[in-house]
Amino acid sequence: MAAQSGKSWVLAVTAQTPTNIAVIKYWGKRDEELILPINDSISVTLDPDHLCTTTSVAVSPAFTHDRMWLNGKEVSLSGGRYQNCLRELRSRASDVEDEQKGVKITKKDWEKLHVHIVSYNNFPTAAGLASSAAGLACLVFSLAKLMNVKDDHSRLSAIARQGSGSACRSLYGGFVKWIMGKEENGSDSIAVQLADEKHWDDLVIIIAVVSSRQKETSSTSGMRETVETSMLIEHRAKEVVPKRIVKMEEAIENRDFPAFARLTCADSNQFHAVCLDTSPPIFYMNDTSHRIISCVEKWNRFEGTPQVAYTFDAGPNAVLISHNRKAAALLLQRLLFYFPPQADADLNSYVIGDKTILQDAG
Ligand code: ADP
Ligand code: DP6
Ligand code: CO
Numbered sequence: 001m002a003a004q005s006g007k008s009w010v011l012a013v014t015a016q017t018p019t020n021i022a023v024i025k026y027w028g029k030r031d032e033e034l035i036l037p038i039n040d041s042i043s044v045t046l047d048p049d050h051l052c053t054t055t056s057v058a059v060s061p062a063f064t065h066d067r068m069w070l071n072g073k074e075v076s077l078s079g080g081r082y083q084n085c086l087r088e089l090r091s092r093a094s095d096v097e098d099e100q101k102g103v104k105i106t107k108k109d110w111e112k113l114h115v116h117i118v119s120y121n122n123f124p125t126a127a128g129l130a131s132s133a134a135g136l137a138c139l140v141f142s143l144a145k146l147m148n149v150k151d152d153h154s155r156l157s158a159i160a161r162q163g164s165g166s167a168c169r170s171l172y173g174g175f176v177k178w179i180m181g182k183e184e185n186g187s188d189s190i191a192v193q194l195a196d197e198k199h200w201d202d203l204v205i206i207i208a209v210v211s212s213r214q215k216e217t218s219s220t221s222g223m224r225e226t227v228e229t230s231m232l233i234e235h236r237a238k239e240v241v242p243k244r245i246v247k248m249e250e251a252i253e254n255r256d257f258p259a260f261a262r263l264t265c266a267d268s269n270q271f272h273a274v275c276l277d278t279s280p281p282i283f284y285m286n287d288t289s290h291r292i293i294s295c296v297e298k299w300n301r302f303e304g305t306p307q308v309a310y311t312f313d314a315g316p317n318a319v320l321i322s323h324n325r326k327a328a329a330l331l332l333q334r335l336l337f338y339f340p341p342q343a344d345a346d347l348n349s350y351v352i353g354d355k356t357i358l359q360d361a362g
Contacts, residue, residue, distance in 0.1 A: 009101050012058040013146040017138035018048035019123070019130040020169045021205075021319045023264040023311055024248050025271040026178060028227045028237060033080070034186040035165045038227070039241040041178045042194065042248050043169045044321070046205060050351045053134040055119040057142045059105070063114035070119050070135075077117075084162045085140055086115075093147035110147055117143075123351070124212035128284060128315010132219065136163030137170035157191035166219075173197040175252050177245070200255050204328035207351040208318040208335060210288045219314045222275065222282050229279040236274055241267075257323045261306035264321065265296075268311040275314075286316045288339070288347050295338055296320065299331075307331070 026041035046052075066086065068077050077083070093110035097103065105113065117139060125131040140160040144151070151159075153171045161168035161178075168189075169176040174196040181189030217225075226233050244263055251259035275282040289312055300306045307327040311319045320335075322328035332350065339347040 008060065008062050009098075009103050010058050010060040010062075011096070011098060011101070011103060011105075011146065012056055013142050014054065014056040015138055015142040015145060016048050016052050016054050017134050017141055017170050018046045018052045018173075019134035020045045020166065020176065021130060021311060021313060022166065022169075023260070023309075023321075024241060024244055024267050025313075026165050027223050027271055027274065028233055029165070029223060031184075031186070032224070033084075034189075035081075035161050035163075036186050036189050037165055037178065037180045038233075038237040040180050040245045041166075041169070041241075042245060042252075043166070043176050043178075044203075044205070045170060045173045045176060045197070051123040051129060051134065051207070053119060053121050053131070053138040055117060055135075055138040055142045057118075057139075057146050058116045059113050059146060060116075061113065063116055066114050066116075068117040068119065071121060071125060081136075081163050082139075085136070085159055086143070088159045088162065089140065089143050089147055089149055092144075092149045092151055094150055096146075096148045115143065115146070124209065124214075124317075126214045126218065127212050128215055128313045128317050129207070129209075130166055130313055132164035133166035133170045136160050136167035139163060140167070141171065154190045154192065158186065158189065161186070161189060161191075164219075174199060177249070194249060195252055200252065202255075202324045204322045204325055206320045206322065206328060206331060206335070208292060208320065208339070208347055209351065210286065210292075210316040210318065210347050215284065215315050217282050217284075217314075222278070222284075222314055225280075225282065226274055226278040230274050230277040232277045233274050236270060240270065257309075258306050261300070261309035261321070261323075264309040264311050265293075269293075272312065284314050284316065285312055289316045289318060291338070292318045292320075292335075292347075295334065296331075299334065 020043040022041050022043040024042040026037050028038040030036050030038050066077050090110050096105040121131050137160045157168040157171045168191040172193040175194040177194050178191050248263050296308050296310050309321040
């Protein structure tokens with residue numbers, strides 16, 4: 001058994017993981033258990049100073065079962081997804097030695113030892129700002145460190161994917177593609193980095209928090225209902241997205257902002273269109289979201305070339321990507337004029353950041 005018998009000890013690791021926002025959206029699974037998507041997706045990883053998860057994981061012989069606390073409240077780990085991630089990580093764990101504490105854990109010990117997980121999101125949870133992406137990526141990353149899992153980021157992305165699909169993309173900074181893969185066991189459904197965070201550092205991302213309330217329809221159940229009932233989703237996944245992925249990769253490689261903006265806005269709008277085509281229809285955006293879209297569309301048309309791209313995940317909050325700092329300053333000025341933050345307003349906060357990398361705070 002682990003360590004010196006009779007002695008109590010705790011080993012802990014803390015990590016921080018930023019969220020990512022898809023510019024070509026993942027919406028729909030072909031395998032619910034393994035979380036395999038019906039199309040490729042591309043995202044940008046955000047700055048962890050603004051939207052990130054911090055997770056501490058600990059192991060001790062004194063722990064009698066696995067437990068997790070999310071934002072200060074204990075939550076159940078019994079769901080299949082958490083169990084799948086824990087099982088995958090335990091099976092890949094290696095020996096760990098901490099000489100100072102006199103602790104030695106062997107590969108075999110990890111099957112019996114229990115972990116405690118304490119996680120905190122510094123942004124709204126389950127409100128359409130991809131908390132599941134940052135949360136599950138951070139969970140997998142921190143446990144992998146604790147358990148001395150030697151797999152590279154791409155293998156870890158396949159484990160995070162089984163916690164929440166979008167999480168696989170948060171293992172990398174910059175621009176990231178989740179390749180849907182072909183294998184039935186999901187071994188090739190992994191994230192790859194398209195370009196690092198320095199590649200296009202002119203971009204400034206502003207997040208307009210329209211509502212921090214928990215959404216009524218989770219991403220998981222929303223996309224399940226879409227796949228079951230929408231007539232448009234198949235066309236999107238098979239005809240539209242594959243072409244958009246190629247164009248988006250080109251736009252990112254060439255730092256072609258007009259193309260990037262057009263594709264990003266079109267894909268967000270089509271994602272919300274398939275939500276509306278779901279029965280019963282799913283409304284993630286609200287009137288304020290629609291007003292933000294009109295505002296950006298008008299401005300881009302007025303300028304003659306796109307200055308700002310908008311994208312909305314499964315929630316009403318706007319992610320606005322500006323071409324450069326000047327466009328970001330003008331955007332913020334306009335937003336503050338049309339949507340002044342007030343305690344009772346629909347839009348009451350702005351978060352400004354740019355892209356960055358995964359950080360290990362441990
Ligand atoms: P979002 O748009 O915020 O990603 P989802 O409906 O996809 O919303 O997922 C929200 C769920 O993700 C939460 O109810 C919780 O189960 C899980 N989650 C969010 N943050 C964390 C975290 N830090 N650690 C573990 N699980 C998390
Ligand atoms: C709209 O990854 O939250 O944010 O895989 O069921 O956990 P599960 O869903 P999740 O879905 C994200 C959907 C999206 C688009 C995206 O991030 O690509
Ligand atoms: Co999510």
